[in-house]
Amino acid sequence: MTEHHSKRSLEIIPPTDFIWSERLPGGAHWSGVIRRGTVLRLTDLEGGCNVAMLLNNLEVKNERYNMPDTLKAQKTAFLTKPNMCFTDMGRVVCSIIEDSCGWHDTLGGLSNASMLQKKYGEKTYQEAQDDYYKNGYDSLINELGKWGLNASDMMPNINWFSKVRVENNGSMTFIADNSKAGNYVDLRFEMDAIVCLSTAQHPLDPNPEYVPKPIEMRVVKAQPVKTDDASRLYRAENERAYYNTKIFYGENPDA
Amino acid sequence: MPNPIKKPRFDESRIAYREVVEAGTPWMHEVKAGQYFRIVDLEGNQAVDTLFYNAHNHSERYSATDTIREQGNIYLTTGSVLRSNLVKPMLTIVDDTCGRHDTIGGACSAESNTVRYAIEKRHMHSCRDSFLTALGECDCYSQKAMTKSDLSSNINFFMNVPVSPEGHLDFDDGISAPGRYVEMLAHMDTLVLVSNCPQLNNPCNGYNPTPVEMVIWE
Numbered sequence: 001m002t003e004h005h006s007k008r009s010l011e012i013i014p015p016t017d018f019i020w021s022e023r024l025p026g027g028a029h030w031s032g033v034i035r036r037g038t039v040l041r042l043t044d045l046e047g048g049c050n051v052a053m054l055l056n057n058l059e060v061k062n063e064r065y066n067m068p069d070t071l072k073a074q075k076t077a078f079l080t081k082p083n084m085c086f087t088d089m090g091r092v093v094c095s096i097i098e099d100s101c102g103w104h105d106t107l108g109g110l111s112n113a114s115m116l117q118k119k120y121g122e123k124t125y126q127e128a129q130d131d132y133y134k135n136g137y138d139s140l141i142n143e144l145g146k147w148g149l150n151a152s153d154m155m156p157n158i159n160w161f162s163k164v165r166v167e168n169n170g171s172m173t174f175i176a177d178n179s180k181a182g183n184y185v186d187l188r189f190e191m192d193a194i195v196c197l198s199t200a201q202h203p204l205d206p207n208p209e210y211v212p213k214p215i216e217m218r219v220v221k222a223q224p225v226k227t228d229d230a231s232r233l234y235r236a237e238n239e240r241a242y243y244n245t246k247i248f249y250g251e252n253p254d255a
Numbered sequence: 256m257p258n259p260i261k262k263p264r265f266d267e268s269r270i271a272y273r274e275v276v277e278a279g280t281p282w283m284h285e286v287k288a289g290q291y292f293r294i295v296d297l298e299g300n301q302a303v304d305t306l307f308y309n310a311h312n313h314s315e316r317y318s319a320t321d322t323i324r325e326q327g328n329i330y331l332t333t334g335s336v337l338r339s340n341l342v343k344p345m346l347t348i349v350d351d352t353c354g355r356h357d358t359i360g361g362a363c364s365a366e367s368n369t370v371r372y373a374i375e376k377r378h379m380h381s382c383r384d385s386f387l388t389a390l391g392e393c394d395c396y397s398q399k400a401m402t403k404s405d406l407s408s409n410i411n412f413f414m415n416v417p418v419s420p421e422g423h424l425d426f427d428d429g430i431s432a433p434g435r436y437v438e439m440l441a442h443m444d445t446l447v448l449v450s451n452c453p454q455l456n457n458p459c460n461g462y463n464p465t466p467v468e469m470v471i472w473e
Contacts, residue, residue, distance in 0.1 A: 062404045067320075068361020072416075073370050077359075077424040088383075088406075090366030103422070107329065107359060109320030112342055137340075151314045152404040154340050166418040170330035170355075172323065203324055241370045 017221040024199055026212030027131075029139035031146055031196040033058055034219065036249070039097065040187045040195070041218045044161050047181040049213035050202040051160040052110055052136045054144070054153065055085065055093045058192040061149060063089045067106050067156035073237040077166055079104040079158060082230040084190075084238050091245040092238075093193050095231035098186035101179045105159040107172065110136030111203040120210040133210055139198035147194050160185055162202040174204035188222045188231075190245050260333060260349040262291065262440065265472065272471040278464035279380055279453035281389035284471070285310050286441045291472050292346070293438040294449075296353065296413045298465035300429030302452035303412040304362045304382040307337065307345050310444035313401055315339045319358040319408035329418060331356040331410060337439070340407075345445055350438040353431045357416040360426060362386065362409050363454045372456045382409075385450035411452075412437050414459050428458050 019038060024030055026049065034040050042051055057063035066088040074083055081099040084092045116122075116135045125132040137154070144153050163178035201212045225232070225242075232242050246253040263269070271290065276282045278301070286292045294303055309315035318340040323329045325338055333351045336344045361367075364383035368376040383406060390401045413431040418424045453464050 062402070066361065068359060068408055069364075069367050069370070071424050072360055072426065073367070075425050076422055077418040078422045086370065088364065088366070088403075090364070090368075090370045107320060107323065109318070109324050114342065151340060152316075152407075154318075154407075156320045156408050165420050165422075166329055167420055170328040170418070172327050172329060237370050240374060243374070244366070244369060 013220050019219040019221065021216060021218035023214060023216050025214045026199050027134045029134065029143050029198045031143035031194065034189045034193050034195050036189050036192050037222050038189055039220050039222045040189065041184050041220070042160055042187070043182065043184040043216040043218070044101070044179045045181065045214045045216055047179060047183070047213070048177065049179060049199060049215050050162045050205070051215055052140065052198045052200065053158045053160060054140055054155060054196045056147070056149065056153065056194040057087065057093070058194055061147065061194065063087045063091070064153060064155055065093055065158065071106070073241070074235055077107065078163070079106055082234045084231050084241060085158070086241055087191070090241055091248055092190040092241045094187040094189045094191070096185060097188045097231060098184070101161055101183040101185060103163040103178055104185065105162040105164045105202070106156060107166070108159055108162065108164045108202055108204050110140065110157060110198070111200050112137040115203060116210070119208065123210070134198070134200055136198045136200040136203065139200055140196050143196035159202055164204060172204065174202065174206060176206070188225070190242065260347070262349050269472040270470060271473055273468065275466050275468050276449065276451045277466050278451055279385070280451050281385040282449040282451065282469060283389045283393050284447055284469065286445045286447055286471055288441050288443050289473065290441050291349070291438055292441060292447065293436050293470040293472070294412055295434065295436040295468040295470065296431045297433065297468055299433040299435070300413065300431050300461040301465045301467055302414040302454070302459040303467055304450040304452050305410045305412055306386070306407065306448040308405070308446040308448070309339065309345070310446045313405060313446070315341055315343070316405065316407055317345060317410070319410070323358060329359055331358055337410070344442045346439040346441050348437060349440050350436070353413055353435040353437060355415065355430060356437060357411040357414040358408065360411050360414060360416040360459070362450060363452065368456070376456065379455065380453040382450035382452050382454070385453070386448060389448055411459065426457050426459055429461060
């Protein structure tokens with residue numbers, strides 16, 4: 001088998017579709033705009049990463065990812081392909097069009113400073129420079145602030161690559177090893193969105209060591225969204241949210 | 256089930272405030288630290304969509320994810336500590352004759368009605384419209400007025416949203432009944448924002464929104 005036909009070739013992207021990519025170490029935070037009509041691929045480079053994410057509409061910033069609206073419309077307690085992530089305004093911010101991991105948490109929330117102190121102790125910038133311990137809440141507050149957003153925008157977030165199972169009595173179990181090295185999830189953005197993320201460990205991760213894992217972000221052009229798109233067809237609720245999104249962008253929803 | 260929580264015996268002479276909130280109506284009121292706050296499901300299976308704010312700093316408010324994660328369980332009942340986005344205890348549920356309350360089902364809105372039911376259901380009365388009405392009319396602000404940005408994920412008292420280990424979630428028939436109540440002890444001066452849910456399209460309130468009673472006692 002030549003290198004050209006190796007497994008990697010399955011993922012070859014035409015050079016005109018590639019837009020940008022960036023690696024992010026564990027424990028880091030980032031924010032940026034991801035445009036409608038592009039796909040953000042998040043890849044777990046080493047296995048066991050966690051990507052805490054908040055999503056806001058770039059034009060109407062108080063429109064944002066809404067956990068309850070997303071879950072109840074799709075009758076699910078977690079996210080995977082072909083789920084859509086809904087905003088509080090009945091629209092779609094992004095669709096999960098590929099997912100080699102299978103379960104992404106949106107119930108567990110974020111780590112915070114006192115939790116980190118209890119779990120891992122303290123490591124400051126003065127001792128460790130950029131390896132200082134960073135928590136999810138303060139990291140996302142930092143990123144939200146860059147867009148004029150604040151603590152009021154700290155909504156229930158998504159934790160990509162993490163799994164929290166809810167038992168019949170309601171108890172929550174963190175499932176370790178949910179994501180393997182190389183797992184990825186593709187988010188096709190249906191809305192110009194401010195994406196804020198943190199690669200801090202999941203708050204329920206029982207690992208006593210502070211070892212947040214790195215990720216790669218890669219953005220490519222999306223294929224046109226057809227009427228038989230799996231995310232649109234998944235439930236009637238999804239198609240109606242997509243309809244609302246088309247109207248928001250001044251497009252005929254029935255065309 | 257958690258152990259019963261010690262509290263003073265309830266009697267009418269201890270009541271500082273009581274009011275019946277009609278179906279489909281918002282209600283906003285402050286509960287002081289140390290006061291008990293009881294919600295009575297007068298006719299049964301009514302969803303009471305509820306948000307809490309630190310009365311002196313509205314940017315500190317109830318956080319569903321912090322509350323369920325810290326107690327390790329998605330359902331709220333006696334013993335549940337209702338926490339803020341700063342993970343501080345705001346209130347503790349000290350008595351609960353219903354048994355289980357939801358905090359991941361969220362509140363209905365005109366916009367979510369279009370998604371969940373039909374585009375033509377947009378006009379129907381909803382909790383988030385009630386919340387916004389209350390925020391617009393409230394003269395209780397100690398700081399800047401609150402807006403839609405301040406509407407985070409709420410509690411649905413008396414509502415039943417079971418989740419399975421496989422990850423299925425649905426709104427199910429209620430498990431409450433006439434006269435059942437939930438009672439909380441406030442740990443901080445807390446601004447309470449309630450929408451007594453007007454939803455007519457799902458079993459969250461038995462397709463029949465009914466009044467509830469708010470009782471604050473010391």
